[in-house]
Amino acid sequence: MTLSGKARLAGVMGWPVEHSLSPRLHGYWLEHHRIDGAYVPLAVGPEGLRAALSALPALGFRGVNLTLPHKEQALDLCHVVDDMARRIGAVNTVVVREGRLVGSNSDAFGFMENLKQGAPDWRAKASPAVVLGAGGASRAVVAALADAGAPEVRIVNRTRERAEALAEALAPWLGSALSAHGWDQRQAVLADAGLLVNATTLGMAGQASLDLDLGGLPPDALVTDIVYTPLMTPLLEAARARGNPLVDGLGMLLHQARPGFEAWFDVRPEVTTAVREFVLSA
Numbered sequence: 001m002t003l004s005g006k007a008r009l010a011g012v013m014g015w016p017v018e019h020s021l022s023p024r025l026h027g028y029w030l031e032h033h034r035i036d037g038a039y040v041p042l043a044v045g046p047e048g049l050r051a052a053l054s055a056l057p058a059l060g061f062r063g064v065n066l067t068l069p070h071k072e073q074a075l076d077l078c079h080v081v082d083d084m085a086r087r088i089g090a091v092n093t094v095v096v097r098e099g100r101l102v103g104s105n106s107d108a109f110g111f112m113e114n115l116k117q118g119a120p121d122w123r124a125k126a127s128p129a130v131v132l133g134a135g136g137a138s139r140a141v142v143a144a145l146a147d148a149g150a151p152e153v154r155i156v157n158r159t160r161e162r163a164e165a166l167a168e169a170l171a172p173w174l175g176s177a178l179s180a181h182g183w184d185q186r187q188a189v190l191a192d193a194g195l196l197v198n199a200t201t202l203g204m205a206g207q208a209s210l211d212l213d214l215g216g217l218p219p220d221a222l223v224t225d226i227v228y229t230p231l232m233t234p235l236l237e238a239a240r241a242r243g244n245p246l247v248d249g250l251g252m253l254l255h256q257a258r259p260g261f262e263a264w265f266d267v268r269p270e271v272t273t274a275v276r277e278f279v280l281s282a
């Protein structure tokens with residue numbers, strides 16, 4: 001669509017930023033909704049983040065998404081940071097409001113919306129969840145599950161101390177029981193679980209695959225992988241082979257973009273098969 005002089009502006013700041021799928025995704029929604037607006041990639045290095053963020057109001061930007069390596073640094077650069085971003089320890093969405101930068105984090109929302117859409121019958125409250133990994137993404141996943149009322153979240157990580165630190169950091173904010181486990185426990189914790197999440201980098205193209213026997217997992221447990229390259233990771237293939245319900249990780253990426261789009265362009269976009277296919281065809 002041709003832009004007018006009144007076009008609304010948003011974008012994604014990252015370093016590097018050229019691999020980001022966000023311009024393609026937001027561009028699809030802008031076109032689909034015939035919005036006079038643009039969402040652009042902004043290659044901003046770590047040393048330039050402060051200046052780039054503070055220039056947004058003067059440039060008339062409605063806001064930005066933040067990707068690596070800016071999400072943590074932005075906590076100190078926004079005028080206001082919401083509760084979820086504080087909990088997760090990272091900002092991925094910035095909205096300019098009356099000249100001030102308001103930071104939030106939509107990864108937990110994206111994770112949960114993806115499960116709701118992909119497995120509408122699954123209930124977080126029904127049984128314990130197992131989360132593999134204790135990095136940045138795991139933090140959002142654990143916060144989302146605890147918020148959704150999971151009775152117990154078992155965090156399993158190669159470096160057990162990181163799982164312990166994550167459980168300890170999130171415990172004051174959450175009602176769920178959080179427990180930390182070392183990698184050697186990854187099979188044992190599957191018994192009676194209602195959800196298994198891979199939030200490690202294992203299974204991603206170019207990385208080692210996840211070495212996990214699903215034998216002890218209840219047959220009706222939902223399996224999800226937040227890695228989405230490839231879409232059907234070895235974990236999801238294994239779940240499919242034994243008949244467990246599964247949800248792939250692309251939807252988390254698509255759903256986490258919705259709150260930002262709505263704040264900047266005043267339309268709540270949907271995650272449809274068409275937008276999934278469009279993003280996948282990049």
Ligand code: NAP
Pocket residue numbers: 107110132133134135136137138157158159160162199200201202204208226227228249250252253254256
């Ligand atoms: P991160 O902070 O670097 O954390 C990596 C995690 O993987 C850590 O828990 C690490 O364990 C574990 N790990 C790495 N190599 C391992 C190995 N050989 N054996 C066992 N564990 C290993 O990464 P992140 O930001 O959390 O991202 C994790 C994945 O999620 C990435 O693939 C990312 O692309 C994906 N992601 C997807 C979405 C989405 O929207 N779908 C959103 C965010 C992230 P240690 O602590 O022991 O090192």
